[in-house]
Amino acid sequence: MSEAAALVALRGASFAYEDGPAVLTGLDFEVRKGRALALLGRNGSGKTTLMRLLSGGLRPHAGQLTVDGTPVSYDRKGLTRLRTTVQLVVQDPDDQLFAASVAQDVSFGPLNLGLPDAEVRARVEEALAALDITGLADRPTHLLSYGQRKRTAIAGAVAMRPRVLILDEPTAGLDPDGQERLLATLDGLRASGTTVVMATHDVDLALRWADDAALLTPSGIRTGPAPENLSRTELLREAGLRLPWGIAATELLRGQGLLNDGATGPRTAEQLAALAGPRR
Numbered sequence: 001m002s003e004a005a006a007l008v009a010l011r012g013a014s015f016a017y018e019d020g021p022a023v024l025t026g027l028d029f030e031v032r033k034g035r036a037l038a039l040l041g042r043n044g045s046g047k048t049t050l051m052r053l054l055s056g057g058l059r060p061h062a063g064q065l066t067v068d069g070t071p072v073s074y075d076r077k078g079l080t081r082l083r084t085t086v087q088l089v090v091q092d093p094d095d096q097l098f099a100a101s102v103a104q105d106v107s108f109g110p111l112n113l114g115l116p117d118a119e120v121r122a123r124v125e126e127a128l129a130a131l132d133i134t135g136l137a138d139r140p141t142h143l144l145s146y147g148q149r150k151r152t153a154i155a156g157a158v159a160m161r162p163r164v165l166i167l168d169e170p171t172a173g174l175d176p177d178g179q180e181r182l183l184a185t186l187d188g189l190r191a192s193g194t195t196v197v198m199a200t201h202d203v204d205l206a207l208r209w210a211d212d213a214a215l216l217t218p219s220g221i222r223t224g225p226a227p228e229n230l231s232r233t234e235l236l237r238e239a240g241l242r243l244p245w246g247i248a249a250t251e252l253l254r255g256q257g258l259l260n261d262g263a264t265g266p267r268t269a270e271q272l273a274a275l276a277g278p279r280r
Contacts, residue, residue, distance in 0.1 A: 006030035007195060008054055008086055008164055012063035015049055023049045027063070029214070029221055031164055031197055036190060038206035038226060039199040041216030042240030047199045050216070051166050054197075055088035084113070087157035091168040093149035102144070102152050103128070103137040109160045127159035130192075131185055147178040151185075158189065165189065166197045171205060183209060203230060207244040208267040215239040227264075246272075 009030035016022040023046045031037060031054070041047050052058040053065060056072065056079050065072045065082075072082050087109075090096055099105035106127050110120040128134045131151040136144065144152060150170065157165055170186075171179045186196055186209075200206055206213055206226060213226040217238040222229060229235060231247045249272055250265025259265060259275070266272035 006066070007033045007068065009066045009069075010050075010053060010060065010063060011066060013053060013060040013065070014062040015053060015058060015060050024053075027221060029054075029223070031195060032212070033163075033195055034190075035195065035211045036186075036209060037195075037197045037223075038210035038213045039197060039216070040201065040203065040206055040213060040239060040241060045216040045239070047216060048168065051088055051168060051197075051199060054164075055086045055166060056082045057088065080113070083109075083162075084160055085162060086164045086166065087160050087162040088166045089154050089157050089168065089170065091170075091172060093146070093153040096153040096156065097141045097149060100140060101137070102133065102139050102141060102155075105141055105152060106155045106159050109156060113160075123159045123161065127155040130158055130189060131155040132181070147174050147182075150174065150178075150182070154185075158194075162194065164195045164197065166199075168199045169201070170198060171200070171202065201241075203236070203241050203244040204246060206230060207246050215241070 007030075010027055013027045013029070014022060014025045027050070029050065039047055039050065049058065053060055056065070056074070059074050067082060067085050072078050097105050099108060103124055106124045107120050110123045115123070124137075125134070128137055131154055133148065133151050133155060136148060136152070139148075141149065141152065150173075154165075154167070154170070170182060174182060190196055198206075198209070207230050210226040212223060213229040214221055214223040215229060215235055217235070219238065222235055227247070230244050233243060236243060246265060246267045250259065253259035253265060253275070254261060266275060
């Protein structure tokens with residue numbers, strides 16, 4: 001993959017926390033425009049460190065972070081440019097929300113950019129609409145449900161109009177309806193031009209949602225098309241992950257002659273049911 005093809009990239013990046021072993025060493029990793037990317041690996045594999053390096057929360061001890069092929073400078077100007085390009089939403093929304101109301105929280109980032117009040121209001125309205133929480137604008141954040149807090153945290157990132165949105169376990173703690181609504185929201189953000197990166201332990205979700213899957217293993221990171229990487233049993237084992245049920249179902253259907261080799265296998269239970277034909 002050429003540098004020109006990478007929207008955001010780490011080149012030869014290494015990082016270790018103080019008095020600790022190296023978490024990442026000589027890492028080459030890139031986020032490609034328009035590709036939904038799932039980031040997977042066992043606990044302690046470096047997913048959180050990688051996300052924080054991409055968003056500027058951490059600085060690599062060696063190597064560099066680039067945006068559109070240009071190295072990021074870690075002065076105020078460079079970090080402002082980075083944070084209008086990449087936004088990270090952490091797993092627990094309570095670590096990110098702090099203002100009294102939803103609208104106030106979502107407005108924090110644009111206000112810090114020094115934007116005119118009218119522009120800030122427009123961005124807040126746009127972000128609330130994108131996350132389907134316009135009706136919660138004046139709601140105190142401490143009265144929100146967990147799913148509403150998740151959406152508010154994401155809206156705060158969306159209000160910055162980033163080109164890359166990185167989400168750490170965004171569906172964790174949500175009920176099935178909440179997960180479906182969030183995935184529909186992410187589809188809408190992607191359609192509007194935002195490139196989405198999702199860290200998750202859920203291999204079934206990654207297979208269903210992602211174009212590409214990046215698996216962090218002790219021997220390095222392996223990135224490729226999601227259906228291909230998530231069907232490699234040895235790679236999955238090295239990453240501490242299991243085989244997605246959709247891959248197993250596809251192999252079974254093909255083995256029984258119920259699915260042609262070139263046909264795409266089911267990624268959801270609904271797709272599997274559809275292959276089975278009308279229910280009586």
